Amino acid sequence: MNLIPKPLKQLYDDLCVTESTAAGRASQARTSVEDPFVLKLANLILSYSLQIRASDIHIEPAATSARVRYRIDGLLHEMLQLPQETRDPLLRAMKLKANMVNEPLGRSKPQDGRFSLESNGRQVSLRLSSFPTLFGDVLSIRILDSSASVLGLDQVGFPPDILKAFIQLIKRPNGMLLVTGPAGSGKTTTLYAALNALRSPHVKIVTLEDPVEYQVDGIDQAQVNTAVGMTFASGLRAILRQDANIILIGEIRDKETAEIAIRAALTGHLVFSTMHTRNALGAIARLMDMGVEPHLILASINGLVAQRLVRRLCPSCRQSDALAGKTFERLWARQTGTAPTAEQIARVNRAIGCGTCQGIGYRGRMGIFELLVMDGEIKQLVLDHRSLTDSRLPGRLGSFRSMLFSGLEQVAAGLTTIEEVLRVTGEGEEAAPQ
Numbered sequence: 001m002n003l004i005p006k007p008l009k010q011l012y013d014d015l016c017v018t019e020s021t022a023a024g025r026a027s028q029a030r031t032s033v034e035d036p037f038v039l040k041l042a043n044l045i046l047s048y049s050l051q052i053r054a055s056d057i058h059i060e061p062a063a064t065s066a067r068v069r070y071r072i073d074g075l076l077h078e079m080l081q082l083p084q085e086t087r088d089p090l091l092r093a094m095k096l097k098a099n100m101v102n103e104p105l106g107r108s109k110p111q112d113g114r115f116s117l118e119s120n121g122r123q124v125s126l127r128l129s130s131f132p133t134l135f136g137d138v139l140s141i142r143i144l145d146s147s148a149s150v151l152g153l154d155q156v157g158f159p160p161d162i163l164k165a166f167i168q169l170i171k172r173p174n175g176m177l178l179v180t181g182p183a184g185s186g187k188t189t190t191l192y193a194a195l196n197a198l199r200s201p202h203v204k205i206v207t208l209e210d211p212v213e214y215q216v217d218g219i220d221q222a223q224v225n226t227a228v229g230m231t232f233a234s235g236l237r238a239i240l241r242q243d244a245n246i247i248l249i250g251e252i253r254d255k256e257t258a259e260i261a262i263r264a265a266l267t268g269h270l271v272f273s274t275m276h277t278r279n280a281l282g283a284i285a286r287l288m289d290m291g292v293e294p295h296l297i298l299a300s301i302n303g304l305v306a307q308r309l310v311r312r313l314c315p316s317c318r319q320s321d322a323l324a325g326k327t328f329e330r331l332w333a334r335q336t337g338t339a340p341t342a343e344q345i346a347r348v349n350r351a352i353g354c355g356t357c358q359g360i361g362y363r364g365r366m367g368i369f370e371l372l373v374m375d376g377e378i379k380q381l382v383l384d385h386r387s388l389t390d391s392r393l394p395g396r397l398g399s400f401r402s403m404l405f406s407g408l409e410q411v412a413a414g415l416t417t418i419e420e421v422l423r424v425t426g427e428g429e430e431a432a433p434q
Helices: 008-019 036-051 084-097 160-170 187-198 232-239 255-266 280-290 294-300 322-336 342-346 376-383 385-389 403-412 418-425
Strands: 054-061 065-072 075-083 111-119 122-133 136-145 175-180 205-209 220-223 246-249 270-275 301-313 362-373
Touching: 008 036, 008 075, 036 054, 036 065, 036 084, 036 111, 036 122, 036 136, 054 084, 065 084, 075 084, 084 111, 084 122, 084 136, 160 187, 160 301, 160 362, 175 187, 175 255, 175 280, 187 205, 187 246, 187 270, 187 301, 205 232, 232 246, 232 255, 246 255, 255 270, 255 280, 255 294, 280 294, 280 301, 280 362, 280 376, 294 301, 294 376, 301 403, 301 418, 322 342, 322 403, 322 418, 362 403, 362 418, 403 418
Parallel strands: 175 270, 175 301, 205 220, 205 246, 246 270
Antiparallel strands: 054 065, 054 136, 065 075, 111 122, 122 136, 301 362
16 A cells, blocks of 8 residues: 555646636636635645655745645655745745734745644644745744654663663652754654653643643643743743652753753752753763753763664565675674674665655654663763763763664664664764775
8 A cells, every 4th residue: 555645746736627617727826815726735735744644844935936845754855846826825825824924025024833734533733934035935834743642661662771771760759861862853752751651640740842742631731932931941940839740841952941950850850851962972061061060960960862763664675785784794893892693784674665655765763762871981971071072982881872873773673774874873974884
């Protein structure tokens, strides 16, 4: 069964034919946002994103057209080119639906909006962001599935040893746990899986996010609102007066928020938060760069998780790759100091592409992780600030193992490719054949 029944271009052409009249209405300029064709096109573009499991939609004006791109499993794919006469009313209709203001070209300002959509029984929330360009507003739409359930910890994708250590960390009565990674790497999903495991009538959990992505019963959730002075720092100060046991802060962005979070961790709260750093060690270096004293980091942080999402090979068309097996063998030896087994090398595959995955070679994503527990060896690295940014650290350091090694394990299981792991971890240049 194909992932996408028909290409979006064909569905668009079918819509043009269906909505046309004997007078050739489909070729006429559609200037009204109430035009039935425009409304149906907007619904087609939005509902199509759910069929292909897209996380974002981008509508990007050019001189005489606009391209429609969808982010699927972390990468953008162009699906449709719209003519100018269709592009402009479509963008206006989308913005109106999200309660955003339509301004003439050259006077438009960046805006944010939101609305909900129901399709085939699924309720999704759409978060829109507009950005004015030379040819009109670029519209970026983030798709948040309101009906999606929070994952259990055993569904996140942690390897067994990391899962065991992670559970031990979140069961501590106080301290801080940081999850790091770029936007869209699953940080919030991981932290909500932890909150779901800890949720109890006897525990008070409070979150402050930007925005709230999962709505969970039994948890007091709030979101940043700078218009009324609700920032991460000010909101966190208020949470400290709420008699909370567990606190989730959407992101630590500045020294003020970091210091309040650390104070909360040192005064009996269990604090979860995220940061945007390349790896787990980088989060410690980032806190130091913000001006947080090393002794406070050592006293407050229990552990750090860094994670990425790699595309999962399509099981219908993956093929063994002897050349990639050579690269895998070299990288595995560099990370572990030992040679991989013949069975592991034989399971190194490459992406091909078929009807099931629409010629991409991948379908779905999976996590790769590194977990840093603040034990004696890691604490010594904190005291020696220069070691924190050393990319040549071994794949294993005490209980720590690198994200690259985690990715190589998935390659050895035949689930993803060397190219995908190197792309996502940013290790391409260092790992290139010599």
